Amino acid sequence: MKRRSLMLFSLALLGASTVPGLASAADYRVALAGNAFVTQAPAHAKEEITDAGLANWTSPATVTSIWFRMDAPGSAALALDARLAGSSTSRIRATVAGRDYDVALSGTDTKTYAIGTINIPAAGYVRVDLKGVNKDGGYFGDVSALRVSTDVPLHYANDADNYYWSRRGPSVHLGFKVPANTEYFYTELTVPPGQDKVGSYYMANGFNGGYFGIQVNGPHERRVLFSIWDADSGAKTTLVNKGPDVVDNGFGGEGTGGQSYLIYDWKAGHTYRFLTRVRPDGAGNTDFSAWFLAPEGGGKWRLIATWKRPQTTTYHAGVYSFLESFIDTNGYLGRSARYGNQWARDTAGRWTEITAARFTGDATAANKQRMDFAGGVDSGMFYLKNGGFFADYVNINQTFNRPATGTTPAVDVNALPQ
Template identity: 50%
Template sequence: MKSTFLLCSALSLALGAFCACSKNNLASGNREEGPGDKSVTAGTEQAGDISIALGANAWLTQSVAGSGETVTAAGPANWTNANAVFSAYFRTNTTGALQVSLRLKVPSGSSKIKVTVGGQSNTITATGSGYHTVAAGNFTLTDTGYIKVDLQGVSKTGGYFADVSDMIINGAATTGKVVFVPNNADVYWSRRGPSVHLGYTKPSADITYFYNEITVPQGQDPIGSYYMANGFGQGYFGIQVNSATERRVLFSIWSPFSTDDPNAIPDSMKIKLLKKGPGVVTGEFGNEGSGGQSYLVYNWQAGKTYKFLTQAYPDGQGNTIYTSWFYPPGATNWQLIASFKRPKTNTYLTGLHSFLESFNPEKGYIGRRANYGNQWVRDISGNWYELTTARFTGDATASNQARLDFAGGVSGSTFYLRNCGFFGQYVPISQSFTRPAGGQQPNINFNNLP
């Protein structure tokens, strides 16, 4: 997983093709051919049509065990089961009539496909082995925000229902601002969804400890979620949902050597493990920077509050030592996750932040939320400071407004972050929030930390 603070610039370049599209700015969103198909049947698109690539804007939202349906860069694929549902999303700020068409091909036979928008359904019959445009129905939108369009197979005479590359929309409901990912150039990031962050305002003193708490509300913990509590200039520490049966507490430190391949790091620049807690797995990571990683498989639960503590200090020999501890509800002692030595580094804790991300692109349509509370830091002289102000920011998917399903702010006594799920009211990024001060510093016996 990434620290989106450090990677934001790189991601902005990678995601530069994303935009929020309106009727007069659709050049990058229009597609004249089906992906990879040179013999496309001429379509029937009209002036004002908005073409939405399903490879970047659709998900398999109802799957069937043992069936092979999926979404590729070209759109829905292996569509054989009538119980499977693909859902495409776009956002509009106007209501009224909506015309929907599909650019598709049916390699053999004919297929009946049900198209549903806001509880209104229409069934179409499609044939033809070359990509062409088929009118899918006229609908009425009575509300603005994100609109979900469901595609479900009804019957077929061929091997599978269809290849659908694009959904084409028009009508009064599209005359305002329409938001979607306009091409398939960065399918992976758009399907993961926007990541959002809290950048805490810290005192000018040298900070050696960072304390934070996370509560994930019940029902807000889908697979592929990373709730990062303690982020800093060289690493991050938080909890994940890795699968239906596995959850982790994760602590990672980047190498000062810039590479996505951990095998390329010279020995003199490698992160060195100093110690780890019982049951903790350690190793290296890559793909989003490289470095040392540690994790504890731990079945943390939504609805409960977990505490996180991270320490950093220079060792006087050109290295910095980073250590993190975890405190679950009902515990009597802090649990050591790991302690790492980072070479060619001479710093205390800087760039303190938290973030929320979806790291599974197949789950990027499912929403998640977390509350981040009671942030404190301790300086090298033993003084505690409460952190009550945070800057709300987002990654390139959010800042380029390719997707607007993100939010952040203050909820009661805590900060909160929310992303994905295609909900209606988003909160603009690049603004600061202040939570109420609690005034009660953490009660930690540092001499007893493992």
């Protein structure tokens, strides 16, 4: 890599007139609060991304990465909005497009420090890594924004009220239409090797009222999770029964309801089977049940739980799968999953194969705060992908069709553990 040290200068505003060769350039302020992550840090590091940007930057081993998306090839002039606190001078390094740029910071007032002009050969995300070189005090500096001046349209998170969601990354879904009076819904799910990132939820069987899937909750903990929301009136969902070793409790945050989970060390590359049952109890309530089958579990179905949702009379409706990141600090990591062999069984015992899925996204995707999402069909299965700031996104709000297998699931519903 070629390294060059740029002369320090400050600008009140990064404008088109300051960028030679980019006379028609537009100026963008990419706030670190919504577009940056601490991607490398030693143990007990203090660096963090706050509402004001990068703060507590003390370690030269820490790397902070900023992403923005250029919609076409082109040139862009880059600069940083930064200030010093806890040092009189410092030198930091920005690495972008295969080159290193050293920038000297001084003074406690926020200034705009030039990095340099880059040339990007193709549309996609641009990553800017920041690392400390030296300092005469305790801190390398606080960085609030990356300035980009270019005549290429940019996409990045610019909705300050939703930076938390932007940093989590876009959630994507597969919507399935099932026959009337569908009592059981069956799905198979595979997480490819290397795609099992901490903070990921691979939801297999979702429906109006709840969802069921697998999670990576930490470096040493994985779960099979089944949750049912409380009734729309606020009436509480109650536990009817649960399987061995299953934990049950209430949940809050994004709604309230009953939660059940099994701590289970599921494996990337293995295919897991999910079955849910939704059945009215005849007294104005509905029972929701979930079973899980692991290939390493002896081929036996395990009951996760049955929950009773009051003031609800329904069979399966609003059936879907999704993929999401639920830890914002890990939202830069990519993940994917394959969802296949979907079947619905109605109250008369008829199985129907579901081969069409509607690909949709959450507000982060729809508003293009993040554009690292994809979905479709691969190797006969539906797939979902998000995070990682990859270039080739897939437009949401379209329907995909997988090839039919024609093989009814080998499930004896009368022999399922209750």
